[in-house]
């Protein structure tokens with residue numbers, strides 16, 4: 483039975499279609515839903531977790547229809563939103579016990595001890611949660627989400643605002659849960675993390691899935707080679723057949739070509755003839771960021787998406 487399955491899942495807010503005919507499946511994998519600000523990620527997660535009712539289509543979790551069997555869906559899942567409520571005036575253990583009792587877990591103390599151990603929080607279990615680092619709080623939230631042994635877990639931006647080491651640790655835990663057979667549905671705006679840790683990703687834009695697949699496949703299908711160039715001063719545009727100027731991000735000018743190795747010297751020559759002074763030039767593999775840019779569009783990436791990242795960073799404690 484597929485853990486998550488949607489068919490034509492659609493949600494309107496008034497006349498506005500926030501999620502439009504979503505068809506996705508995820509099973510015993512780490513599935514990443516990526517998309518710019520307002521693209522419909524949260525609305526999708528809310529429908530999948532029974533917190534919002536769709537206007538059209540169906541969604542099922544572990545074989546249970548979200549509309550017909552919401553209670554069974556809820557007992558099969560956990561949802562960790564960005565700002566999950568942990569009581570910082572309680573200890574980690576007290577927070578966990580509260581959750582375990584809320585879910586009616588038999589043997590709550592044993593279960594809590596076990597999860598604190600799994601999330602590497604045992605040594606700090608009796609300290610107040612307000613003394614925890616961001617990464618520890620996030621691990622406590624994950625531990626809480628596991629008390630009733632869900633089959634599917636929804637994580638909204640699980641690593642947002644954490645430092646590199648804490649982010650890595652959270653992903654290690656997510657992977658460990660997945661290895662035990664859990665299906666993980668995660669939203670993230672960290673493309674490098676989605677690339678590295680998600681088995682498959684879906685990029686949603688204007689409520690519709692723009693691309694869906696394994697990161698490696700998406701990169702190989704959607705993009706050609708990327709030639710990265712840094713010039714001294716202003717870039718003087720060149721027009722070269724078979725080489726496409728993608729855009730500029732900071733100092734880096736990006737070009738794509740079918741065969742980057744062959745195009746690189748030709749591009750170097752064209753750039754110099756046009757009057758550019760080349761500081762650095764290299765060939766790189768396409769990244770999921772390139773896939774995102776190509777499928778979502780440059781305009782949105784450089785405006786709304788950045789604002790969105792910033793807004794979320796501020797919201798994070």
Ligand SMILES: Nc1ncnc2c1ncn2[C@@H]1O[C@H](COP(=O)(O)OP(=O)(O)OP(=O)(O)O)[C@@H](O)[C@H]1O
Pocket residue numbers: 495500517518519520521522523524525526790
């Ligand atoms: N309750 C609501 N009433 C009206 N419009 C809504 C409501 N909830 C969401 N929307 C709109 O639906 C669209 C999708 O919103 P959603 O929150 O799902 O996007 P998102 O991809 O999660 O964005 P973000 O990354 O900013 O959280 C947005 O245009 C949003 O303004």
